[in-house]
Amino acid sequence: MSKASKPFLSPLLKKLAPRIGARVFLEPEWGVVGQIVFKSGAKSYFRYNSIDLNPLGATEISKDKDYANFFLKSQGYCVVPGSRAFFSDEWSKTIHSKRNIHTAWVYAQKLGLPVIVKPNSGSQGRGVEKVFTKADFYRAVRSIFAYDKVMLVQNVVTGRDYRLVVLDGEVISAYERVPLSVMGDGRSSIKQLLAQKQAEFKKAGRDTQIKPTDPRIARKLGQQKLSLASKPKVEERVFLLDNANLSTGGDSVDVTSTAHPLFQKLAVNITRDMGLRLCGVDLMIEGDIAQAPKVGPKNKKDVRNYCVLEINSAPGLDHYVTTGAKQKKIVEELYLKVLKALEK
Numbered sequence: 001m002s003k004a005s006k007p008f009l010s011p012l013l014k015k016l017a018p019r020i021g022a023r024v025f026l027e028p029e030w031g032v033v034g035q036i037v038f039k040s041g042a043k044s045y046f047r048y049n050s051i052d053l054n055p056l057g058a059t060e061i062s063k064d065k066d067y068a069n070f071f072l073k074s075q076g077y078c079v080v081p082g083s084r085a086f087f088s089d090e091w092s093k094t095i096h097s098k099r100n101i102h103t104a105w106v107y108a109q110k111l112g113l114p115v116i117v118k119p120n121s122g123s124q125g126r127g128v129e130k131v132f133t134k135a136d137f138y139r140a141v142r143s144i145f146a147y148d149k150v151m152l153v154q155n156v157v158t159g160r161d162y163r164l165v166v167l168d169g170e171v172i173s174a175y176e177r178v179p180l181s182v183m184g185d186g187r188s189s190i191k192q193l194l195a196q197k198q199a200e201f202k203k204a205g206r207d208t209q210i211k212p213t214d215p216r217i218a219r220k221l222g223q224q225k226l227s228l229a230s231k232p233k234v235e236e237r238v239f240l241l242d243n244a245n246l247s248t249g250g251d252s253v254d255v256t257s258t259a260h261p262l263f264q265k266l267a268v269n270i271t272r273d274m275g276l277r278l279c280g281v282d283l284m285i286e287g288d289i290a291q292a293p294k295v296g297p298k299n300k301k302d303v304r305n306y307c308v309l310e311i312n313s314a315p316g317l318d319h320y321v322t323t324g325a326k327q328k329k330i331v332e333e334l335y336l337k338v339l340k341a342l343e344k
Contacts, residue, residue: 007031008316009049009335016336020343036342044342049314051278053342058275062313065120065152068274075273078296078307080284082111082155085120086141091149101141108137108153116242117141120150123312125245129216130156136219157307159286161244164259164267165315165334166279168341171264172334173317174256174289175327180210180217180241180249184232190221190240191228197249210249216241247316254326258290263306266293270311278338280315283308 010031014024021039036044044052050059061067066085073079086104087097108115108131117140118128127144131137144151165173182193191212198210211217212228217240221227224238232238244250263283271279285293286305296303317331 007048009046009051010034012332012335013046013339016332016339019336020339022339022343036339038343040343042343049316051314051338051342053278053338054276054313059313062274062276062279062311063121065118065310066150068311071274072270072308072311077270077273078302078304080116080154080157080307080309083152084154085150085152087151088145088149101138101145104141104151104153105134105137111153111155113137114156116152116154116156117144118152118154119144119148120152121148123316124247125241125243127151128243128245130242132223157284157309159284159306160288161309162255162259162263162283162285162289163315164264164281164283165317166267166271166276166281167334167337168277169268169272171256171259171267172337173330174254174259174264174267176253176255176289177244177246178251178253179239179244181237181239181251182232184234184236184238186234187231189229189231190226190238193232194228194240201249208247208249214241252327254330255289256330260290260292262292263289266306270308274311276311276313277341278313278315280312281308282310282312 010024010026013034013036014026017024017036023037024034025037026034033047034045036046038044046052061071066083069079069083084107086099086101086107087095089100092098092100114130114132115137116128116130117137119126127140127148129140131140141151161177163175163177164171182190182197184193188196194210194212201208201210218227220240220242221230226238241248241250246252267281267283270281271277283306294303294305317334
């Protein structure tokens with residue numbers, strides 16, 4: 001247990017609970033687990049971002065990206081194409097499988113480089129990387145296997161990255177996630193621009209820590225023939241990571257009021273069909289979420305312009321809440337609805 005991460009949900013629930021006549025009792029030493037006592041005397045519990053709302057089985061499936069993909073695909077949803085799980089040497093021997101790091105490399109070549117590699121569990125973009133060479137592949141996968149015995153190899157999908165948060169059949173928040181980037185001013189180096197961005201985060205109360213030493217940043221810059229010392233031109237945007245997680249310095253653009261009803265319905269249906277009440281549905285869309293999705297498959301060819309990246313049964317909004325006053329209000333209203341849903 002570490003006190004390095006400041007609890008997000010605990011103080012928020014404690015603040016909101018009195019608005020519905022409830023109270024929150026926190027474990028005092030760490031402040032990350034708590035009990036909610038409603039007016040009726042009924043009790044509910046939470047730990048970090050996990051609350052007593054989703055069924056256990058559905059929650060466990062949602063935490064496992066490969067199993068979640070299996071059930072999403074079996075129900076007709078479009079998932080990242082070519083996604084396949086592979087195992088660490090130790091685990092592949094334990095389960096008597098030949099799907100180890102070496103067969104993973106063979107599969108990656110079959111898909112065609114570059115490919116995406118990611119841990120099968122976990123969140124916040126940890127370990128997610130686009131790899132272009134054999135050396136990068138083995139390095140990235142061994143890094144994943146240091147903490148997760150299962151990893152995924154996937155095709156690269158392009159488009160705009162959106163998260164829709166669903167609660168009891170309603171989209172209560174939707175936002176676009178933009179990967180970590182800096183905007184050039186013609187004078188400052190990328191390293192200096194990153195420092196400026198970190199200062200802006202701190203001023204806004206956002207505790208995201210940008211790590212200029214993250215090797216993924218160096219590789220991303222290298223692919224663009226740039227380095228931390230490079231000085232982008234005025235209004236030249238330079239992307240530093242491939243994943244769009246807010247926890248790694250990404251930015252958000254709220255689209256709750258503009259998301260097309262059919263995309264909202266898609267997120268609601270996914271949440272329902274995966275047995276969840278609260279869910280973050282991550283979509284990659286080739287186009288704008290304000291426009292109707294393309295339907296498919298048609299004539300045996302899938303023409304859909306989107307795919308489901310992941311689902312999350314405990315969508316953490318701690319980074320999103322610090323991106324602006326509007327977002328803070330959205331999150332507070334979201335969790336007020338969560339509290340009311342828990343009371344039912």
